[in-house]
Amino acid sequence: MSDRRTRRRALQCTVLAFACVLGSGQAADKPAQKAAAHSKSTSDILAASKPTDWRPLDPENTLYLELPSGRVVIELAPAFAPLHADNIRTLVREKYFDGLAILRSQDNYVVQWGDPYEDEKTARPLGSAKKTLAPEFTAAINAKIPFTRLPDSDGYAPQVGFSQGFPVGRNPKTGQTWLTHCYGALGVARGNEADSGNGSGLYVIIGNAPRHLDRNIAVVGRVVQGIEKLSVMPRGTGQLGFYEKPEQRTPISTIRLAADVPDAERSKLEVLRTDSATFAAVAEARRNRHDDWYIAPAGHVDVCNVLIPVRPIADAATSGDGKAAAGK
Amino acid sequence: MSDRRTRRRALQCTVLAFACVLGSGQAADKPAQKAAAHSKSTSDILAASKPTDWRPLDPENTLYLELPSGRVVIELAPAFAPLHADNIRTLVREKYFDGLAILRSQDNYVVQWGDPYEDEKTARPLGSAKKTLAPEFTAAINAKIPFTRLPDSDGYAPQVGFSQGFPVGRNPKTGQTWLTHCYGALGVARGNEADSGNGSGLYVIIGNAPRHLDRNIAVVGRVVQGIEKLSVMPRGTGQLGFYEKPEQRTPISTIRLAADVPDAERSKLEVLRTDSATFAAVAEARRNRHDDWYIAPAGHVDVCNVLIPVRPIADAATSGDGKAAAGK
Numbered sequence: 001m002s003d004r005r006t007r008r009r010a011l012q013c014t015v016l017a018f019a020c021v022l023g024s025g026q027a028a029d030k031p032a033q034k035a036a037a038h039s040k041s042t043s044d045i046l047a048a049s050k051p052t053d054w055r056p057l058d059p060e061n062t063l064y065l066e067l068p069s070g071r072v073v074i075e076l077a078p079a080f081a082p083l084h085a086d087n088i089r090t091l092v093r094e095k096y097f098d099g100l101a102i103l104r105s106q107d108n109y110v111v112q113w114g115d116p117y118e119d120e121k122t123a124r125p126l127g128s129a130k131k132t133l134a135p136e137f138t139a140a141i142n143a144k145i146p147f148t149r150l151p152d153s154d155g156y157a158p159q160v161g162f163s164q165g166f167p168v169g170r171n172p173k174t175g176q177t178w179l180t181h182c183y184g185a186l187g188v189a190r191g192n193e194a195d196s197g198n199g200s201g202l203y204v205i206i207g208n209a210p211r212h213l214d215r216n217i218a219v220v221g222r223v224v225q226g227i228e229k230l231s232v233m234p235r236g237t238g239q240l241g242f243y244e245k246p247e248q249r250t251p252i253s254t255i256r257l258a259a260d261v262p263d264a265e266r267s268k269l270e271v272l273r274t275d276s277a278t279f280a281a282v283a284e285a286r287r288n289r290h291d292d293w294y295i296a297p298a299g300h301v302d303v304c305n306v307l308i309p310v311r312p313i314a315d316a317a318t319s320g321d322g323k324a325a326a327g328k
Numbered sequence: 329m330s331d332r333r334t335r336r337r338a339l340q341c342t343v344l345a346f347a348c349v350l351g352s353g354q355a356a357d358k359p360a361q362k363a364a365a366h367s368k369s370t371s372d373i374l375a376a377s378k379p380t381d382w383r384p385l386d387p388e389n390t391l392y393l394e395l396p397s398g399r400v401v402i403e404l405a406p407a408f409a410p411l412h413a414d415n416i417r418t419l420v421r422e423k424y425f426d427g428l429a430i431l432r433s434q435d436n437y438v439v440q441w442g443d444p445y446e447d448e449k450t451a452r453p454l455g456s457a458k459k460t461l462a463p464e465f466t467a468a469i470n471a472k473i474p475f476t477r478l479p480d481s482d483g484y485a486p487q488v489g490f491s492q493g494f495p496v497g498r499n500p501k502t503g504q505t506w507l508t509h510c511y512g513a514l515g516v517a518r519g520n521e522a523d524s525g526n527g528s529g530l531y532v533i534i535g536n537a538p539r540h541l542d543r544n545i546a547v548v549g550r551v552v553q554g555i556e557k558l559s560v561m562p563r564g565t566g567q568l569g570f571y572e573k574p575e576q577r578t579p580i581s582t583i584r585l586a587a588d589v590p591d592a593e594r595s596k597l598e599v600l601r602t603d604s605a606t607f608a609a610v611a612e613a614r615r616n617r618h619d620d621w622y623i624a625p626a627g628h629v630d631v632c633n634v635l636i637p638v639r640p641i642a643d644a645a646t647s648g649d650g651k652a653a654a655g656k
Contacts, residue, residue, distance in 0.1 A: 107556040108511050108635075137623065153483050155628040183436050183536045192620040208511045208536050208632050212614060215624040228435040228563040235556040286540060292520040295465065296543040300483040304536050307436075 039290040042282055046309055049278040054270040055165065056313060057224070059259035061085070063092065064267070065226075066253040067102075072226035073267050074186055077166050079145050080179050081136040081220040084188055087129050088199040088220065092255050094127040096200065101249035105233040106241025108207030112189060113252060114200055124200075132195040136218045138176040145177060148275045150283060152300050156180075156211040160303035162274035166222060167303045169214055179219035182209045182304035186221040206231040209304040224310045225269060268313040282309065367618040370610055374637055377606040382598040383493065384641060385552070387587035389413070391420060392595070393554075394581040395430075400554035401595050402514055405494050407473050408507050409464040409548040412516055415457050416527040416548065420583050422455040424528065429577035433561040434569025436535030440517060441580060442528055452528075460523040464546045466504040473505060476603045478611060480628050484508075484539040488631035490602035494550060495631045497542055507547035510537045510632035514549040534559040537632040552638045553597060596641040610637065 040048075057075055065072040078085035091097065097113070104112040117123045139145060147170060149161040157169030160180065170177040179185060185205045190197030197218055204223055223230070233250060236243040243249050258266050272279050287301040368376075385403055393400040406413035419425065425441070432440040445451045467473060475498060477489040485497030488508065498505040507513060513533045518525030525546055532551055551558070561578060564571040571577050586594050600607050615629040 107559055153481065155481050155483075155630060156626055194623060210633065211630065212617070212626040212633065214626070216622055231435055232560045232562055234560055289540070294544055295522060298484055298540040298542070302483060302539065305538065305540065 038292075039285060039288065040281070041291070042285050042309070045278060045281045045285060046272070046311075049272070049276075053273055053276040053278040054311070055273050056268075056270045057258065059261075059266065060089075060257065061221075062258035063088075063221070064256045064258060064261060065097075066256070067229055067250060068253070069229045069250075070226060071267065072229050073224050073269065074221050075165065075224050075271070076186075076221040077164070077179055077219075079164065080139045080166070080168075080177070081188075081218050083130075083133045084136055084197070084199050084218050084220045087133060088202075089257060090129040091126070091199055092257055093260065094129070095254065096124065096127060096129065097252050097255040099251065100124070101246075101251045102230075102233060102243075103236075103249060104203075104240065104242045105206075105230075105235050107235050109205070109210065109241065110203040111206050111230040111233055112201065112203035114189065114202060116246070116249070126198070126200060129198065129200070131198055132193075133198050135194040135197070136220075137194075137215050138178040141170065141172070141175050141177050146275060147177065148279075150301070150303055150306070152287070152302070154303060156214055162279070162303075162306075162308070165271045165274050165308055167306070167308070169303075176215075178215055179222075180209065180303055181205055181211055181213045181219060182222070183207070184223040184227050185209075185219050186223065187213070188218040188220055190217060204230050209302075211304075224271060225267060269310055270313050272309040274308060279308075282306065366620075367613060367616065368609070369619070370613050370637070373606060373609045373613060374600070374639075377600070377604075381601055381604040381606045382639070383601050384596070384598045385586065387589075387594065388417075388585065389549075390586035391416075391549075392584045392586060392589060394584065395557055395578060396581070397557045397578075398554060399595065400557050401552050401597065402549050403493065403552050403599070404514075404549040405492070405507055405547075407492065408467045408494070408496075408505070409516075409546050411458075411461045412464055412525070412527050412546050412548045415461060416530075417585060418457040419454070419527055420585055421588065422457070423582065424452065424455060424457065425580050425583040427579065428452070429574075429579045430558075430561060430571075431564075431577060432531075432568065432570045433534075433558075433563050435563050437533070437538065437569065438531040439534050439558040439561055440529065440531040442517065442530065444574070444577070454526070454528060457526065457528070459526055460521075461526050463522040463525070464548075465522075465543050466506040469498065469500070469503050469505050474603060475505065476607075478629070478631055478634070480615070480630070482631060484542055490607070490631075490634075490636070493599045493602050493636055495634070495636070497631075504543075506543055507550075508537065508631055509533055509539055509541045509547060510550070511535070512551040512555050513547050514551065515541070516546040516548055518545060532558050537630075539632075552599060553595060597638055598641050600637040602636060607636075610634065 061076040061078060063074040065074060076085045100113060100115055102111060102113045103116055115124045145163055147161055147163050149159060154160040159170040161168055167180045167182045168177055169180050183205050187203050188197035188199050189201030189203055235241055238244040283301055283306045286306055288297040288299060389404040389406060391402040393402060404413045428441060428443055430439060430441045431444055443452045473491055475489050475491050477487060482488040487498040489496055495508045495510045496505055497508050511533050515531050516525035516527050517529030517531055563569055566572040611629055611634045614634050616625040616627060
């Protein structure tokens with residue numbers, strides 16, 4: 001009975017949007033006050049969306065990172081880092097990552113994977129992939145990169161917003177735009193040399209958005225499903241969260257491009273279009289909540305605090321790891 | 329040999345500050361360029377600090393959350409939420425939390441614990457602790473709450489800064505100040521009623537700072553050590569990350585006040601004083617890095633991106649879980 005009550009409370013909180021934090025006692029007992037002043041929850045907004053508000057993932061730009069715990073689905077952003085996206089596709093198709101491992105898990109920061117051996121004698125060959133690439137830390141603003149501005153101020157960028165499902169920063173004066181280091185961002189590890197990142201070492205942000213990294217390193221995509229498989233990885237005990245012993249590293253079974261995976265095994269997901277009115281409503285729901293729980297709507301939303309919704313494509317065959325993360 | 333090289337790379341990156349993200353190849357081979365223009369790393373800044381820059385934890389305001397995986401050390405902020413801090417001390421001293429469990433782990437959001445039973449017949453009695461408390465979502469600005477301003481802009485608060493080791497927001501017009509929901513913040517779960525939070529349900533932020541919660545819920549402290557024990561907890565499969573089955577909940581052995589723990593078992597930690605010049609230098613190191621790796625210093629730092637350093641007290645007996653997290 002108590003678990004049922006807890007679940008009822010959880011459902012009620014879902015109606016209030018997933019920002020609800022449960023407390024003791026009374027929420028389930030009082031009727032909703034001020035119902036007329038309630039803003040819609042994210043769930044309500046998404047339930048009212050049109051099919052054309054959603055965009056299926058492009059199999060040529062979707063990676064499946066297959067771990068013992070399951071699949072992490074990553075979308076690449078070739079408009080922002082075409083050379084790196086291309087090199088990563090080459091590495092993936094030549095099975096470079098198969099049998100490599102997660103090297104690092106640093107709390108409130110990153111999970112990183114790649115080749116633990118950097119000595120040329122023992123490092124894994126890159127095959128046809130390039131060893132150095134022109135840096136793609138930002139991209140030139142151009143017509144091929146759509147931009148939906150988020151009107152809220154931002155300390156790290158003159159403008160912020162979204163582009164085809166990715167959170168971005170933008171500087172009209174310098175004519176540059178870039179993917180922001182939000183939770184789930186996929187970036188290319190590099191050394192000191194600006195061209196030393198090539199995609200053979202990759203990291204994902206699993207903590208508070210380290211926006212100071214923006215424009216210093218190539219961000220090439222973001223995790224759209226399964227990030228919890230990375231964020232729960234035991235933290236490495238070495239410096240910077242590197243694992244001290246090889247046996248501590250979670251192995252990577254393989255990384256594959258969705259395009260190379262039989263259709264029945266693909267994760268059939270769609271992402272809310274970030275240029276849609278529905279998405280603008282999602283951002284507003286984060287910016288100003290009016291409901292039984294909120295007392296002081298923020299009046300502001302950070303670009304990394306607007307979660308870009310992903311859901312399974314309805315009626316798609318979902319064999320494989322096709323469960324969607326609601327609201328993420 | 330390769331592991332040694334990886335470790336050397338890691339050490340070199342530490343010199344460059346823990347923002348370094350390793351890449352392939354060349355960093356260890358080139359001499360440091362532009363050495364004269366280098367800003368100090370956080371490690372260097374802390375190594376040069378004075379002993380008086382550091383403040384030991386107050387045992388009356390320090391909680392030890394003891395889990396099977398070890399200890400999480402939490403500092404309370406009674407200046408901001410005196411009633412809640414008091415009620416939590418009462419609950420802790422009456423062993424309310426002993427044998428309770430982690431109820432919820434929601435990715436990029438919170439870990440929460442308390443009593444899974446909310447029905448009055450089966451809920452655990454609160455003992456001498458109060459069932460409802462006047463809300464302490466903000467505190468009145470007053471002389472007892474010191475404030476060191478962070479000059480950077482913030483979208484969620486007119487002013488941000490630090491107070492006795494805690495990140496804070498502040499509104500001079502309304503005369504209110506509050507603890508911000510940064511990573512590691514400890515908050516009081518509540519229902520819809522503003523007075524329904526009492527400290528028997530608590531949560532910790534384990535994802536991107538949900539600043540929209542500021543001023544809507546009482547933040548009463550922050551984790552100073554051991555947060556990784558919470559952030560790696562398997563994510564609950566129920567709504568909002570609640571565990572669906574009781575056996576999935578990590579049990580809480582006990583929560584104790586450091587003051588009630590024998591001295592030899594205490595975690596001897598000190599926190600960098602946030603009103604010190606050393607701390608201002610740490611914030612600046614985050615705001616503007618000049619070194620071999622950074623190309624585009626941010627020129628801005630977010631209040632939740634200035635990590636407040638904690639370290640073991642030198643020469644203290646460190647039996648118990650006394651290892652410090654460098655730079656956190």
